Amino acid sequence: MHAEMTSDFRGIYAILATPFDEHREIDEDSLKSLVDFELGAGVHGITILGILGEVFRLSDAERRLVTRIVVEHVHGRVPVISGTGGSGTDLAIMYSKEAVELGADAVMIAPPRLAKPNDDAIYAYYRELGRELNIPIVVQDEPVTYGVHLSPALLARLAEIDRVEYIKLEDPPTTMKMSQMRKLIGERLRVFGGLGGLYAYEELSRGACGIMTGFSYPEVLVKLYQEFVDRNTHSARELFYRALPIIRYEAQPVVGLAIRKEILRRRGAIKYSRMRDPAAKLDPESLKEIDEIIEGTDIAELLTA
Secondary structure (H helix, E strand, O other): OOOOOOOOOOEEEEEOOOOEOOOOOEOHHHHHHHHHHHHHOOOOEEEEOOOOOOHHHOOHHHHHHHHHHHHHHHOOOOOEEEEOOOOOHHHHHHHHHHHHHHOOOEEEEOOOOOOOOOHHHHHHHHHHHHHHOOOOEEEEEOHHHHOOOOOHHHHHHHOOOOOEEEEEEOOOOHHHHHHHHHHHHOOOOEEEEOHHHOOHHHHHHOOOOEEEEOOOOHHHHHHHHHHHHOOOHHHHHHHHHHHHHHHHHHOOOOOHHHHHHHHHHHOOOOOOOOOOOOOOOOOHHHHHHHHHHHHHHOHHHHHHO
16 A cells, blocks of 8 residues: 655756766856756756756766755755666665765656566566655656656556655656546656656646756746646646747757757856767757747746746
8 A cells, every 4th residue: 555645746846957067077066056046946846867967977976966065055945856766776775875865855766777678677676665765756757768668557556655656757648648647546646747848738737746857947837837826727828838939949859958058058057068978069050049049939028927
């Protein structure tokens, strides 16, 4: 039997990029300024060490450094969720316990890559994590990167595990999968939308508890969420449609993080837009397109409307 939820995470959870300096080392000052930028935008929580945070290119020491800096700088103002998935159960438990010791409020864990799809092995992985941890677990359902498909039926099984309380759903079509899950398990497993915010309005309409993404204009999503909560659905939908061009452009495969970091740099949230190699580089035409789409969307007016 699933235990009662120990948390109530809702709203816009900003996934942080990991800023690097001119030597591609972690830029601690920019990491703090990025936290300030997100909190200033009114986000309801912060997620670190996700795909967006280039977690696969960080050493174990760097993962601990990012967690410590963010938790200390947030200083309890909003919940901090730390990505702690690992290729094996013991590794994921180690990363997760380190996050707990450093003060994370929850962990986000993707399933391990398996040579053969095996629902029972995935269930056992999360069951062991649930036994070892005393904070909520967010299941990351992102099959493109991790190569693992979590069916609604399997997610319903995972919802029975102690500490498994949320899912970050990024398996398109997310809206249909969200509705299927709600029919199976109701509110036993709350769902965050993701995918760069591409379907944020529809996901909220289908019962998402919030949106977890690294969109470089978090104020837009915060405002969208508040309008939705206040039942101003027409205003929420209109805001979403107006912001969609830049959401769409930023959510491109391969180059999306490079675009996002460049916009964050332009907004003063981070000092450099560098990524660790191998990484996609923006060409001059892309930089021009960013200018055009920001101007065409009139995002500054949108933020003050």
